[in-house]
Amino acid sequence: MWSSFKQFSRLKIALVALFSVFVFGILGYMKIEEFSFTESFYMTVITLSTVGFSELKPLSDMGRLFTAFLILTSFGIFAYSISAISSYVLTGELRRYFKERKVKHTLGKLKDHVIICGYGRNGKRAAQEFIAHKIDFVVIEEKEDVVNDIAENHDILFIHGDSTQDEVLEMAQIDSARALISTLPFDADNLLTVLTGRELNKELLIISRASNDNSDKKLKFAGANNVIMPDKIGGAHMATLVIKPDVVEFFDQIIMQDPESPYLKEVLCSDLSEDNKDYSLGELKRINKSGVTIIGTKNEDGTYLVNPSNDIIVKAASKLFVLGTPEQISSL
Secondary structure, eight states, X not given: OHHHHHHHHHHHHHXXXXXXXXXXXXXXXXXXXXOOHHHHHHHHHHHHHTOOOOOSSOOOHHHHHHHHHHHHHHHHHHHHHHHHXXXXXXXXXXXXXXXXXXXXXXXXXXOSOEEEEOOSHHHHHHHHHXXXXXXXXXXXXXXXXXXXXXXXXXOSOEEESOTTSHHHHHHTTGGGOSEEEEOOSSHHHHHHHHHHHHHHOTTOEEEEEOOSTTHHHHHHHHTOSEEEOHHHHXXXXXXXXXXXXXXXXXXXHHHTSOTTSOEEEEEEGGGTOTTOOOEEHHHHHHHOOSOOEEEEEEOTTSOEEESOOTTXXXXXXXXXXXXXXXXXXXXX
16 A cells, blocks of 8 residues: 555656646746737746757847756656656556445445455455355455555456444445455454444344454454364365265255356245245145245244255245246346
């Protein structure tokens, strides 16, 4: 951020210096030689550009001294300006400037998106999944080298800032977001991000990473809906691969499958009926001609049923866990 600001400052100084010497030349000729504005403009242009055209009128001694001073002054200013402009363009700052303008314009239109706080290993993996499943998201990252990499090598929305700050989350349109994922390396930062996010959006789904064993309770108390501990999950996953490897790999295939292939999805029962009528699972299966397989339900009280029987009543607030292709699920 500092290097970008420094280069932009150099560019501004160069442009201001060019404009100033140009105005100085015009006013000088108008005052010393009593030229008109058009004549002074012409004399300033041919003097600063050193193209060698002839003078409009013979200059006085004071006019010649002023012209010599203008030429000597312009050499240094032009050299500095060319250096600043070339540096700004060649280092990619100009391209980044336009990309950041595009990002700011797009951010204002975001709705029902996901905010990823931190673009480390976990944040990057989450972003890849959202891209694969065509879910809108924005990344908030504080480290300058990571932001530079995103700006230069990835076509994703990003904000360079601290996700623990209200104004940064507001810039990410947190009030219209569907979820926030905090993958920062330190639990204290995740805790503050969760607190800030929950304060700004009471209905937001918040998922946070935790490293220490006693941090998960604090994060949930702060407002996180779910807390993920990568070390514990990784160890448990490896152990399960030893105990029942084929089962784990089967579910990995379902959960992490390409979005165009059959995959597991949760469906809210209220989306299946306009009148929000309660149905038995058997009735739903008879009505349903989409070809999806219902493998589980989540009831209003939060209890889960795996492979539920046909006489189970599913209410409008219940959820179905179905397995099928995107077209089958859309048909459902």
